[in-house]
Amino acid sequence: MTVADLQRAMQRVCFDAAPSREDLALVGSERALLYRELVRSRLRELVSKVLPKTEAALGRARTSALFDAFLAEAPPRSRFFREVIPELVAFALPRVEGHARDVLLLESTRWELAWRAGEVHGDVVELDLEKIPVAHPTLRVLALGHAVHRDVEPPPAGAFFVCVHRRPDHVVETRTLDATSFALVRAWARGDRPAIDGVREVLAAEGRAPDQAFVEKMSALLTALLEAGALLGSRA
Known part of the structure; x- marks a missing residue:
């Protein structure tokens, strides 16, 4: 068992729709489940703060469903919180229709440009x-x-x-x-x-x-x- 194996197991515990028994056994189930809840709730809070108009257009339930699917199917690869939003948007845009898609596109673009490098x-x-x-x-x-x-x-x-x-x-x-x-x-x-x-x-x-x-x-x-x-x- 390597450190990389443990890291991958912990990532699956945090982002999979439901963590497997094998992964929980590897990382310690009680603390891992608590950490899973902390990670997911913090990222979900970020979505609400950064994309409030998108959440209003989609509804909280639909936004949460997209967020859960994103974590399970295309989990974040960056270590920086700010870059989670562009990754989520890349996943969500093909799955959103109507004016909510335009809201998501414009709101996320404005967020990203606020911190993107400008050199x-x-x-x-x-x-x-x-x-x-x-x-x-x-x-x-x-x-x-x-x-x-x-x-x-x-x-x-x-x-x-x-x-x-x-x-x-x-x-x-x-x-x-x-x-x-x-x-x-x-x-x-x-x-x-x-x-x-x-x-x-x-x-x-x-x-x-x-x-x-x-x-x-x-x-x-x-x-x-x-x-x-x-x-x-x-x-x-």
């Missing part, structure tokens, strides 16, 4: 459309089927677009976009081609020319993103 490697210069744009590492664009970013209950269904990022003052900002702005931000956030190529891609997809209205919209969007720190500039 940029390499030199960044003033934005130049002929160069590759540099987005802040926390910039995300989301396409939603319900207006869960608004304080409206129930959230209306439709096509809604937002970008989420962490500002320099560490506030996580959610910005509403229209379809064209969403396509532009998504193209720039990829950071794999000059910004102007992303613009041409969007124009081609919409079958339109770069008329005055488009140029003004794009310019205003770029200014807003740069001022908010969502776009940082261009690769040197």
